[in-house]
Amino acid sequence: MIKKLTLINFRGIKEGSLELGDLTILVGSNNSAKTTILESLFLAPNPLRFVPYMTPHRVNLTAASLIHELHKTLNSVGYVFLLYKYTAEEAAIRCDDKELKFIKHGDFIRLIDNKRIFAHYVSFDTPKGRIESFGQLGLSSESSWTGDERNRERLLIPESLLISSELVKFAQWYIYSNWAYIANCGIPARVAEDISHLVNEEYTNITIEPFLAGNLTIFGLLKDGSRIRLGDLGAGTQVYIISRILYELKNPQILLWDDVEAHMNPRMLIRIAEWFSELIENGTQVVVTTHSLEVVRILAEFNRDAKIYVTSLENGILKARKLTIDDVENLLSAGIDIRMVGAMVI
Amino acid sequence: MRLKPTPPMFATKLTKNVSKILKEPKYKIIETKDVNFDTLIVLGDGAVDDLVVSIICHHLDGTKVVGITKPKETRIGTLKHFTTYISNLKISKIVLIMDQEDDQINTIYEQIESKLRNSNIRFDLSEDRDRMRKYNCRLGSWSFDFILIISGLDEIPANKHRIEDHFIKAAMNLGKIDPPNREIDTKETWKTLDESVKGEILNRLKDSKSFLREIFPQHFSGLALLC
Numbered sequence: 305m306i307k308k309l310t311l312i313n314f315r316g317i318k319e320g321s322l323e324l325g326d327l328t329i330l331v332g333s334n335n336s337a338k339t340t341i342l343e344s345l346f347l348a349p350n351p352l353r354f355v356p357y358m359t360p361h362r363v364n365l366t367a368a369s370l371i372h373e374l375h376k377t378l379n380s381v382g383y384v385f386l387l388y389k390y391t392a393e394e395a396a397i398r399c400d401d402k403e404l405k406f407i408k409h410g411d412f413i414r415l416i417d418n419k420r421i422f423a424h425y426v427s428f429d430t431p432k433g434r435i436e437s438f439g440q441l442g443l444s445s446e447s448s449w450t451g452d453e454r455n456r457e458r459l460l461i462p463e464s465l466l467i468s469s470e471l472v473k474f475a476q477w478y479i480y481s482n483w484a485y486i487a488n489c490g491i492p493a494r495v496a497e498d499i500s501h502l503v504n505e506e507y508t509n510i511t512i513e514p515f516l517a518g519n520l521t522i523f524g525l526l527k528d529g530s531r532i533r534l535g536d537l538g539a540g541t542q543v544y545i546i547s548r549i550l551y552e553l554k555n556p557q558i559l560l561w562d563d564v565e566a567h568m569n570p571r572m573l574i575r576i577a578e579w580f581s582e583l584i585e586n587g588t589q590v591v592v593t594t595h596s597l598e599v600v601r602i603l604a605e606f607n608r609d610a611k612i613y614v615t616s617l618e619n620g621i622l623k624a625r626k627l628t629i630d631d632v633e634n635l636l637s638a639g640i641d642i643r644m645v646g647a648m649v650i
Numbered sequence: 651m652r653l654k655p656t657p658p659m660f661a662t663k664l665t666k667n668v669s670k671i672l673k674e675p676k677y678k679i680i681e682t683k684d685v686n687f688d689t690l691i692v693l694g695d696g697a698v699d700d701l702v703v704s705i706i707c708h709h710l711d712g713t714k715v716v717g718i719t720k721p722k723e724t725r726i727g728t729l730k731h732f733t734t735y736i737s738n739l740k741i742s743k744i745v746l747i748m749d750q751e752d753d754q755i756n757t758i759y760e761q762i763e764s765k766l767r768n769s770n771i772r773f774d775l776s777e778d779r780d781r782m783r784k785y786n787c788r789l790g791s792w793s794f795d796f797i798l799i800i801s802g803l804d805e806i807p808a809n810k811h812r813i814e815d816h817f818i819k820a821a822m823n824l825g826k827i828d829p830p831n832r833e834i835d836t837k838e839t840w841k842t843l844d845e846s847v848k849g850e851i852l853n854r855l856k857d858s859k860s861f862l863r864e865i866f867p868q869h870f871s872g873l874a875l876l877c
Contacts, residue, residue, distance in 0.1 A: 333684045616684065635738060638731035639692070639719030641657045647684050648717075648739050 305589050306345070306399045306461060306558065311622065313392035314406075315340045315385065320622020321398075325611035326584045329600055330593045332615035333646045337622050338593035341615070342560040343371050344397045345591060346466040348404055349459040351415060352439045352450045356465070356550045357474035362481055365474065366456075368441055368448060374470060382444035383413050388620060399461045412440040412447075417460050424452030462557035467547040469539060469566040475546045476534070480520060482553075483512045491552045495545055496524065502575050503541060505532070510545065540567035544576070551583075558589045564603075565596040573599055577606040595643060597632065604629035616647045625650040651707040651877055653691075654681040656719045660700075664718070668704045671852045679707050681715045689716040689876050690741045694725040694748030697837070699801070699813055701852070702866060703747070706873050709859045716876055717741075725749065726758070729765040732796075736789050743795045743876060747869065750802035750811035755781065758800060766796075777875075782868040784875065799872040807833045814840040820851045820865045 310321040317337050322328075330338040346355075351368035358364055365373065368383060375385055384390045386406055395406040403418040409430050414437035422438035438458075439450035450456055479486060486492065492510035500506045506527045515521035515533065523531035524545075534542055543566070551559065559580075565573065580590045584607060594600060604610045612632060613624045627642065627649070635642060635649070642649055655661035661680075668679055693699045703718065717739075721728050725748040735741045750758065766773050770789065773796065777784035781800040787793070802811025806818055807830055814836035821827045826847050827839075840848070855862045863870045 336684075631738070634734050636657075637722055638734040639657050639660070639721035640717075640734070640739065644656045644658060644661065645654075645684075645717070645739065648686055 305587075308398075308400055309341065309345065310398040311341070311344055311396070312398075313388035313395040314344055314397055315388065315395075316617060316620065317622045318388050318620030320624070322613065322615075322622070322624050323611065323626070324589065324591060325609060326589060327580060327603065327607045327610040328589075328591045329603055329610055329612045330591070330615055331595070331597075331600060331612065331642060333643060335617060336615045336646055337617045338615055339562050341622075342466060342562050342591060342593060345399070345558060345560055346464050347371065348397045348399050348402075348461050349463055350456070351404070351441065352448060353456050353459065356478045356482075356554055357471060358477035358481060359474065360477055362477060364478075366448060369446075370466070370471070370474065372446075373474065381442070381446045383441040383448075384443050386413065386441070402460050404460055406441075407435060407437075408443065409435070411443050411445070413443055415439045415441070419460060421460055422452075422458045423454035424450075426451045463554060464558035464560055465550060465554055465556035466560045466562065467543070467550070468562035469543045470562075472539075472542055472546050475550055476522065479522065479546070479549060480512060486549060486553060487512075489552070491549055494552065495548045498548060498575075499524070499541065499545055502544070502572055503537075510534075510549075538567065540569060540572050543567060544572060548579075557587065558591070559583060561590070561592040564592045564594050565599045570598065570602070573602050577602045581606040597636070597641070597643070600632060601629065604632075614642045614646050614649050616650050618647065623647070623650045651710045651712050651873070652681045652715045653679055653704065653707055653718045654685065654687055654715050656690075656717050660718075660720050664700050664704070667701050671701070671849075671856055672704060672708055679704050685715050687715045687717045688741060689714075689743040689745070690735055690739065691716055691718040691745045691747065691873075692728050692731070692735075693718070693720040694728050694746055695801070695813065696720055696724075697813070698817070698840075699747055702813060702816070702869060703873065705852070705855050705862060706866065706870055708856060709862055709870075710874060710877050712877055714877060716743075725751070726761050726765060729762065729769065732766075732771065733769055733789060736792050736794060740792070741794060743797065745797040745799065745872060745876065747799045747801065747813075747872075749813060750781070750800050752810045755800060759783065759798075762798060779871060780868060782872045784872075795875075797872050797875055799868050801869070806830075806836060808836045809833050810835070810837075812837055816865050816869075817848075817851060820855065820861070821847065823861075823865070824851060824854060826851065 311317045354364045355367050357370050397404045405416045407414045425436040441448045496507035496509045507524045509525040511523050522534035612627045616623045655664050773785040773787045776786045783798045785796040787796050801813035803815040806815040817840045818836045
């Protein structure tokens with residue numbers, strides 16, 4: 305389990321650290337670094353590893369390229385956005401004693417780690433001395449490179465999986481492309497059974513079949529034999545199905561969920577909270593962000609030891625205050641909503 | 651002075667109410683950013699108190715941001731949260747605005763002081779005006795000022811003295827209603843006034859600082875201590 309995360313010059317965070325628990329819940333105003341924290345934990349194992357997401361053109365995405373897709377604006381290319389204010393010379397993600405560094409060097413951001421766990425390193429001379437890099441990302445180009453394909457399989461920290469409603473479309477393409485494996489692992493039937501407890505219909509399986517003009521579509525197979533396209537289900541149901549499939553497929557030890565309440569009805573949230581507590585019991589670490597105090601209450605009810613943080617960014621410095629669910633409730637009954645006074649409670 | 655509402659639904663109500671009468675200066679009065687404040691206004695009653703505070707802030711001007719909230723509890727019941735405000739927000743000035751209702755003023759003071767003692771808050775009375783008191787308080791090593799404003803006017807014959815007494819006085823002064831010759835329910839009287847008359851009164855309060863001061867003397871002097 306990652307106990308302490310420290311970020312330096314990473315995206316909007318100049319400096320900051322956070323102690324993580326089995327379940328960590330991040331609450332805060334917009335632009336208070338919550339998503340950045342999740343993204344750092346998603347990149348930390350290895351930015352160059354392939355993750356279970358694909359573009360509509362069936363291009364496998366790496367952790368770094370998925371984050372790039374999420375932040376892509378207009379024709380923007382390159383990974384300079386990983387560096388604080390786009391100008392920092394280097395950035396670091398430190399998980400306990402393991403550190404991943406992004407060092408600007410020429411037209412590239414070189415990736416280095418402090419544990420030398422990768423299969424292959426390339427040496428570079430920089431003004432600050434010689435560095436041993438296991439891969440690189442283009443500073444202002446989409447290129448990425450790893451000296452040896454085996455480097456993609458090595459992980460600096462345990463595998464992490466990022467979930468968010470924005471990622472559903474990327475996950476769908478991955479699921480299409482890997483359906484035989486997913487289906488033969490029995491994942492769709494298990495997920496269908498689970499989802500049947502949460503919606504009014506009863507699903508027996510999830511399938512991929514032709515819809516119109518021979519185009520394949522993901523369907524929920526109902527007990528009466530009829531089918532409903534995944535895309536026609538509620539957005540919350542789609543996110544839940546996708547996240548369950550990806551989780552079962554990848555078995556990450558760290559599950560990251562951005563805006564967990566997005567599209568979710570309380571019934572679904574209760575199931576998610578219950579699922580999180582099952583995961584935690586089995587050793588998975590969960591970190592979520594939310595803008596909803598209802599979510600904080602539901603998650604904390606299932607996991608009384610949850611670490612609840614209110615985060616705030618002040619001139620790039622990440623500030624966070626740990627609260628218990630009782631603190632949150634006391635403040636609420638006193639007429640103070642932690643989401644409205646983020647900086648104050650910190 | 652600018653107001654930073656702390657619960658979302660209260661912020662919604664405040665924004666809606668302020669928009670009605672302070673269209674242009676709305677964002678001069680309501681702070682929407684995530685900023686720190688060291689002063690908190692606690693409303694012990696709900697109906698129109700937020701509007702009164704907003705109009706006074708409009709006249710007090712300035713850039714100081716103060717928090718404003720309305721807890722679930724009413725009147726003296728809100729004092730139970732003072733320790734939360736101090737320990738979590740490090741507030742150095744708390745203002746409580748509450749209606750007198752049918753209590754004697756001295757009874758309210760006694761109840762307030764007893765509540766403070768029960769919350770382990772030590773206090774000294776440092777200012778005592780008509781329906782407005784300022785206490786210098788200490789909770790542990792933390793010092794803070796507590797300003798108590800009790801809404802209501804003796805000159806209005808009301809069965810319960812409330813913030814609406816002040817609006818009725820304003821309506822009388824502007825010749826909108828006759829002075830009552832018997833005890834009235836000021837809340838009900840204010841509620842049943844024509845919306846255009848209410849609007850006229852609120853506009854007058856917004857436009858004339860001296861009129862506002864005359865109608866809400868204890869509120870004006872109490873909130874002026876925050877600037």
